[in-house]
Amino acid sequence: MNKNEKFVITINRELGSGGRTVGSKLAEKLGVNFYDKALIKGLQEHYHLTTEEIEKIKGRKHNWWGDVQRLMQIAPNMTTGYYVLQQGNESDRMTTDEMFQTETMILQDIAAGESCVVAGRSGFHVFRDHPNHLSILIQASMPARIERVVRKQNVTEDEARKIIEKIDQMRENYVKKYTNTSRYDTRNYELVITMDRLTEDDAVNIIMDYINCQA
Numbered sequence: 450m451n452k453n454e455k456f457v458i459t460i461n462r463e464l465g466s467g468g469r470t471v472g473s474k475l476a477e478k479l480g481v482n483f484y485d486k487a488l489i490k491g492l493q494e495h496y497h498l499t500t501e502e503i504e505k506i507k508g509r510k511h512n513w514w515g516d517v518q519r520l521m522q523i524a525p526n527m528t529t530g531y532y533v534l535q536q537g538n539e540s541d542r543m544t545t546d547e548m549f550q551t552e553t554m555i556l557q558d559i560a561a562g563e564s565c566v567v568a569g570r571s572g573f574h575v576f577r578d579h580p581n582h583l584s585i586l587i588q589a590s591m592p593a594r595i596e597r598v599v600r601k602q603n604v605t606e607d608e609a610r611k612i613i614e615k616i617d618q619m620r621e622n623y624v625k626k627y628t629n630t631s632r633y634d635t636r637n638y639e640l641v642i643t644m645d646r647l648t649e650d651d652a653v654n655i656i657m658d659y660i661n662c663q664a
Contacts (some may be wrong), residue, residue: 450583450639450663451581451663452479452564452660452661455560455564455581455583456562456564456582456583456660457560457564457565457566457567457572457576457579457582458472458475458479458565458566458567458568458582458583458584458585458656459566459567459568459572459573459575459576459582459583459584459585460472460475460566460567460568460572460585460586460587461569461571461572461573461584461585461586461587461632461637461638462568462569462586462587462588463587463588463594463613463617464594464598464612464613464616464617464620465589465590465594465595465596465597465598465601465609465613466587466588466589466591466593466594466597466644467587467589467644467649467652468568468587468644469568469569470649471587471642471644471649471652471653471656472485472566472567472568473566473568474649474650475566475653475656476565476566476655478653479564479566481563481565481566482559482563482565482566483553483565483566483567483568484556484559484565484566484567484568485567485568485569486568486569510622520653522603527664530533530637531638540593545589546623549571549627551567552575553575556572556575556576557575557576560576560579569620571623571624571627571628571632572584573628573637573638574624574627574628574630574637583639583640583644583659583660584638584639584640585638585639585640585641586632586635586637586638586640586641586642587642587644587652588641588642588643588644589643589644590643590645590659591613593611593644593645594609594613595609595610595613598612598613608615620632621633639659640655640656640659642655642656
């Protein structure tokens with residue numbers, strides 16, 4: 450990956466590995482934006498974006514993502530306007546299939562306009578053909594993951610294990626359905642980092658060293 454050209458870094462991570470924090474710190478270090486599930490889902494729901502609506506917007510405006518960013522900065526609580534889909538009611542929910550297609554379109558258009566770091570969202574698959582893409586997996590042992598979830602969510606170790614196992618299965622099912630591969634298949638990544646004896650800053654430094662070696 451060449452950091453001097455427009456790039457996208459995708460980070461798949463196990464719950465409790467600290468991968469989201471690594472992604473956020475990495476984006477800050479590189480001076481680019483960080484995007485994760487919460488932001489993309491919030492964008493979909495707040496602006497009622499669907500694949501059909503995105504196509505309409507793109508047909509009217511070339512840099513539609515830049516316009517959405519400006520709109521969010523000017524009126525972050527706006528619920529009506531140019532970018533809102535005026536079909537159906539607020540109780541309507543997109544199907545999982547459409548959500549995946551919409552997420553893919555949003556992410557690809559973001560990366561077309563700027564360098565960025567993306568956490569989750571099957572990014573390794575979405576950007577598999579991107580000419581300047583670095584794909585990373587952040588993982589950790591089960592004891593380390595349990596310890597982090599206990600600390601972050603204030604739950605018991607047994608509860609933490611159940612949460613991890615449930616999320617692991619949900620994420621694996623999601624990835625297999627839409628990518629026909631496993632999120633654990635290391636062939637999907639250029640860099641795999643195990644966090645057990647590392648801090649988030651250590652992981653960021655490892656990634657930066659790897660990027661600099663590619664320059």
